[in-house]
Amino acid sequence: MKQLTLATVLTNRVPNGAQSERKPAHPSYLDKRVTKSQRENRRTRSQRARERLQTKEHLSRLAVGLGEVELADKLQRCHSRLSVLTCGRHIARIIPNFTCEFRLCPDCGRRRSRKLQNKYLPAMRGFMLHNKVTPVHLVLTQTHRKENRKESAKRIRDSFGKLQRRGFWKQYFKGGTWSLEFTKDKNGLHHTHLHIIGFRRKFFDIELLRGEWLTATGDSHVLHLKQIKDIATGLREVVKYVSKPLDIRRFGAEDLKEFLGLKNMRMFGTFGEFRDFCKDFEPSDNDAAAVGDLESFSRDLVEGCACPQCNQPLFDLRMSAKELPQFYEQVESSPPGEVRKSSH
Numbered sequence: 001m002k003q004l005t006l007a008t009v010l011t012n013r014v015p016n017g018a019q020s021e022r023k024p025a026h027p028s029y030l031d032k033r034v035t036k037s038q039r040e041n042r043r044t045r046s047q048r049a050r051e052r053l054q055t056k057e058h059l060s061r062l063a064v065g066l067g068e069v070e071l072a073d074k075l076q077r078c079h080s081r082l083s084v085l086t087c088g089r090h091i092a093r094i095i096p097n098f099t100c101e102f103r104l105c106p107d108c109g110r111r112r113s114r115k116l117q118n119k120y121l122p123a124m125r126g127f128m129l130h131n132k133v134t135p136v137h138l139v140l141t142q143t144h145r146k147e148n149r150k151e152s153a154k155r156i157r158d159s160f161g162k163l164q165r166r167g168f169w170k171q172y173f174k175g176g177t178w179s180l181e182f183t184k185d186k187n188g189l190h191h192t193h194l195h196i197i198g199f200r201r202k203f204f205d206i207e208l209l210r211g212e213w214l215t216a217t218g219d220s221h222v223l224h225l226k227q228i229k230d231i232a233t234g235l236r237e238v239v240k241y242v243s244k245p246l247d248i249r250r251f252g253a254e255d256l257k258e259f260l261g262l263k264n265m266r267m268f269g270t271f272g273e274f275r276d277f278c279k280d281f282e283p284s285d286n287d288a289a290a291v292g293d294l295e296s297f298s299r300d301l302v303e304g305c306a307c308p309q310c311n312q313p314l315f316d317l318r319m320s321a322k323e324l325p326q327f328y329e330q331v332e333s334s335p336p337g338e339v340r341k342s343s344h
């Protein structure tokens with residue numbers, strides 16, 4: 001059987017009857033998205049903390065411009081003062097003064113995506129133990145049309161609904177999770193993708209799935225599929241879009257306005273037999289450790305406890321959000337074995 005790679009999975013075939021005003025997603029576009037995502041994963045924690053600050057400042061400026069004073073105020077207060085439990089070399093826990101819970105807030109998004117990972121990773125592992133399935137990451141795309149974000153999201157979810165009702169899908173997939181990703185191109189057209197973790201029952205020819213997706217959408221066959229080697233990494237990759245549904249730094253006032261109108265849109269869900277499995281699934285005590293999420297796992301840590309990574313005592317460092325990137329930098333640059341003096 002031929003190895004599935006990006007190059008073999010993505011072909012340049014244009015389906016018959018594709019109309020010119022409906023711009024098909026070009027496969028190389030997905031290649032670029034994959035590279036971008038890999039690049040993002042390589043950034044340091046201090047860089048990411050700095051970006052979160054910039055994103056929040058940008059969002060709160062836009063909110064002020066729209067007269068959404070309350071939202072701007074909440075964003076500014078969210079995670080503005082932090083209590084950081086640290087041994088000087090590791091950060092065991094960060095407790096914020098306030099969380100705004102706004103869906104585009106990068107700090108609250110991180111918390112939300114951690115919660116999803118803690119909830120679904122044990123369930124996925126359990127599901128894979130009970131069923132003979134292989135997890136795959138499937139990205140479904142659709143043609144770009146002149147429509148708003150809500151219409152674009154509804155269209156791709158409707159198409160996915162059609163796909164799930166088809167015999168082919170039922171034969172090869174046993175359920176999974178989906179999440180929505182929104183981007184916008186320079187012509188202002190929405191690119192909406194569905195990122196799916198699918199539990200594949202058995203191998204199939206990618207061309208068949210392409211044909212099924214074309215039937216479901218009526219005009220798009222562009223998709224990307226790769227096998228997930230490590231389910232924790234695969235899930236993290238997919239819930240990332242729940243915390244960062246769009247590129248906010250390129251966001252204008254109109255985009256924020258539109259987003260505020262989408263309040264109740266679901267961005268993540270489960271489907272098929274995995275959905276039923278999750279309803280009855282009770283995670284065991286060992287699952288938190290298995291998830292490997294240090295910040296959630298260390299929920300019970302307080303000052304004076306031993307650092308889970310080096311056993312040195314933890315102390316509580318109070319700082320503002322603006323000081324956090326620099327603190328990450330200090331932690332990142334401290335050589336192993338050396339414990340920095342507390343600076344309080």
Ligand SMILES: [Zn+2]
Nearest residue numbers: 078100105108
């Ligand atoms: Zn927030």
Ligand SMILES: [Zn+2]
Nearest residue numbers: 087090307310
């Ligand atoms: Zn430590």
